Amino acid sequence: MCGIFGYVGPRRAAGPMILDALKRLEYRGYDSWGVAVGIDGHVGLSKRAGRIGDAVVDLPDACIGFGHTRWATHGGVSDVNAHPHLDCTGRFAVIHNGIIENFRTLRSRLESRGHVFRSETDTEVVSHLIEETVGASSEPCTVVEAVRQVFAMLRGLNAVIVLDTVTQQLVAAKNVSPLVVGRGEDAAYIASDAVALVGHAREVHYVEDREIVALGPDGVQFYDSATGAPRAAAFVPLTLREADMSLNGFDHYLIKEIHEQPRVLRRIAENYAEPVHHLAELISEAYGSFLIGCGTSSYAALTGSYLFSRIARRHVNFAVGSEFKYQEHFLTDRSLVIALSQSGETADIIDAVMAAKRAGARVAALVNVPGSTLDRLADFSIHLGAGPEQSVLSTKSYTAKVAILMLTAHVLNGSEHVGREHLWRAVDGVEQALAPASVQRIQEIAAYMADKEHCFVIGRGLSYPTALEAALKIKEISYIHAEGFAGGELKHGVIALVEEGTPCLVFSPIDETRDDILSGAMELRSRGGFIVGISPEPEEVFDIHLPVADVGDASPLVGVIPAQLLGYYLALRRGLDPDKPRNLAKSVTVK
Numbered sequence: 001m002c003g004i005f006g007y008v009g010p011r012r013a014a015g016p017m018i019l020d021a022l023k024r025l026e027y028r029g030y031d032s033w034g035v036a037v038g039i040d041g042h043v044g045l046s047k048r049a050g051r052i053g054d055a056v057v058d059l060p061d062a063c064i065g066f067g068h069t070r071w072a073t074h075g076g077v078s079d080v081n082a083h084p085h086l087d088c089t090g091r092f093a094v095i096h097n098g099i100i101e102n103f104r105t106l107r108s109r110l111e112s113r114g115h116v117f118r119s120e121t122d123t124e125v126v127s128h129l130i131e132e133t134v135g136a137s138s139e140p141c142t143v144v145e146a147v148r149q150v151f152a153m154l155r156g157l158n159a160v161i162v163l164d165t166v167t168q169q170l171v172a173a174k175n176v177s178p179l180v181v182g183r184g185e186d187a188a189y190i191a192s193d194a195v196a197l198v199g200h201a202r203e204v205h206y207v208e209d210r211e212i213v214a215l216g217p218d219g220v221q222f223y224d225s226a227t228g229a230p231r232a233a234a235f236v237p238l239t240l241r242e243a244d245m246s247l248n249g250f251d252h253y254l255i256k257e258i259h260e261q262p263r264v265l266r267r268i269a270e271n272y273a274e275p276v277h278h279l280a281e282l283i284s285e286a287y288g289s290f291l292i293g294c295g296t297s298s299y300a301a302l303t304g305s306y307l308f309s310r311i312a313r314r315h316v317n318f319a320v321g322s323e324f325k326y327q328e329h330f331l332t333d334r335s336l337v338i339a340l341s342q343s344g345e346t347a348d349i350i351d352a353v354m355a356a357k358r359a360g361a362r363v364a365a366l367v368n369v370p371g372s373t374l375d376r377l378a379d380f381s382i383h384l385g386a387g388p389e390q391s392v393l394s395t396k397s398y399t400a401k402v403a404i405l406m407l408t409a410h411v412l413n414g415s416e417h418v419g420r421e422h423l424w425r426a427v428d429g430v431e432q433a434l435a436p437a438s439v440q441r442i443q444e445i446a447a448y449m450a451d452k453e454h455c456f457v458i459g460r461g462l463s464y465p466t467a468l469e470a471a472l473k474i475k476e477i478s479y480i481h482a483e484g485f486a487g488g489e490l491k492h493g494v495i496a497l498v499e500e501g502t503p504c505l506v507f508s509p510i511d512e513t514r515d516d517i518l519s520g521a522m523e524l525r526s527r528g529g530f531i532v533g534i535s536p537e538p539e540e541v542f543d544i545h546l547p548v549a550d551v552g553d554a555s556p557l558v559g560v561i562p563a564q565l566l567g568y569y570l571a572l573r574r575g576l577d578p579d580k581p582r583n584l585a586k587s588v589t590v591k
């Protein structure tokens with residue numbers, strides 16, 4: 001959460017360039033934004049609550065500066081709580097991603113020593129601590145050394161950058177929270193996410209937890225955070241392209257990414273034999289495997305658990321990432337944890353993976369962002385290859401994870417050719433679900449549902465996690481209360497909420513769940529529910545039928561598409577921004 005972008009180089013108009021780069025990072029948080037530039041010992045600052053939109057910065061010319069988009073944790077959404085935060089003298093500015101868990105103690109000590117705080121944020125302690133450490137030392141203390149000492153005082157998962165307007169340096173340190181340094185023609189950059197460096201940097205280095213990085217007039221230097229000694233760091237080419245980041249003629253990233261799914265799945269069907277075999281091998285060698293994920297990734301993980309049991313007759317445990325550490329898993333050096341994450345930065349997943357590694361378990365990752373923290377922590381990673389997912393809603397990375405797990409289950413079962421055939425059918429099925437006639441149907445349903453308050457979604461077996469994911473897609477973007485259920489659970493309580501006209505989505509693929517799910521649909525209809533059936537075949541109980549292809553074990557891949565589209569068109573109907581739902585951010589890097 002929170003987007004960070006910093007620049008040091010020859011361009012004098014650093015401020016507007018930084019603001020522009022921040023727009024690409026807004027999906028990490030859009031409660032407020034701020035830009036600071038360094039001019040001869042003082043800071044030029046522009047910051048405001050709300051989205052960047054058409055904002056312009058009126059800042060003096062400068063060759064160094066940084067910016068921040070905020071997802072608020074400590075301190076409300078206000079101009080004054082927007083980053084950057086200054087020290088008492090105005091020499092230093094600080095931006096930060098994470099939560100400084102011991103900030104209250106640090107703040108009260110600083111206040112007792114006379115420091116005046118302007119904001120309610122945890123971040124501001126860093127500015128004052130840097131000011132003290134640089135100023136109070138009997139020996140001259142460099143800002144690099146000050147950052148090293150101050151960062152060691154902070155508890156929690158944090159990334160911090162300090163702008164020193166005297167030395168004209170940006171100095172950064174991190175613990176788990178991501179930072180990437182970029183080098184271009186004659187300039188250096190630092191960001192929370194490589195996407196912000198596209199069009200600027202040619203090569204990148206993913207900052208390690210044990211590094212302090214300084215960007216300044218002399219280029220980029222790295223230091224050991226334990227000793228302060230200089231250290232070397234390797235850069236790799238930045239492979240993302242400008243074209244991957246554009247809207248390509250679509251109105252929003254969400255609809256663009258929904259439409260990219262046939263291409264993503266086709267690529268997996270064609271190219272993923274080797275990594276899928278390796279994952280299958282790891283699972284068969286392991287004595288206990290666990291699939292973990294958060295949000296949409298957790299539903300992909302749960303789908304995986306069903307797929308392994310159904311196809312490979314193998315029990316692969318499932319746990320929600322944020323709950324994993326609260327269960328006794330008896331993890332050993334023979335266990336395998338398979339962590340699913342689009343961003344590779346979700347704090348609850350990183351936490352769970354680090355705990356698993358401490359227990360000696362092996363870690364495999366299904367991750368979309370190469371170079372992300374999860375990617376680097378894992379013993380083995382499968383890159384989803386879905387391309388940048390810029391809408392806050394996960395879509396193409398979900399179907400990519402499910403496709404890979406489905407193929408892996410078939411490899412374990414010795415029926416790889418069947419898995420591949422189902423996946424190819426799903427590629428066609430997803431294309432059909434995105435065809436104009438299907439989209440028009442969805443738009444009609446969106447018109448019916450737009451003023452409803454509640455919606456229920458049911459599925460059984462393999463379609464149960466699909467129902468959970470469908471409900472999430474609808475609620476997080478349209479703000480309609482949508483609840484997903486295992487179809488059999490309805491009569492244990494939920495059915496009490498169904499009344500005349502309540503929209504109920506029913507997933508009914510042609511599999512062993514069909515008869516039971518249709519009786520559930522009947523029970524809903526008898527209580528007034530308006531039944532939208534997502535199924536290869538029409539049924540009498542459906543008020544509206546959304547046809548999807550019959551694709552065997554790949555049914556979650558085609559089933560979820562109408563729900564993704566429904567979320568999108570409901571958001572449009574309700575006048576909401578489909579790419580930036582309220583209160584959310586793309587990468588959840590706080591616990």
Ligand code: M6R
Pocket residue numbers: 294295296297340341342343344345346349392393394395476584586587588
């Ligand atoms: O990057 P990750 O896959 O680890 O993210 C997990 C969740 O934060 C994410 O799926 C979230 O639930 C999305 N808003 C779903 O659309």
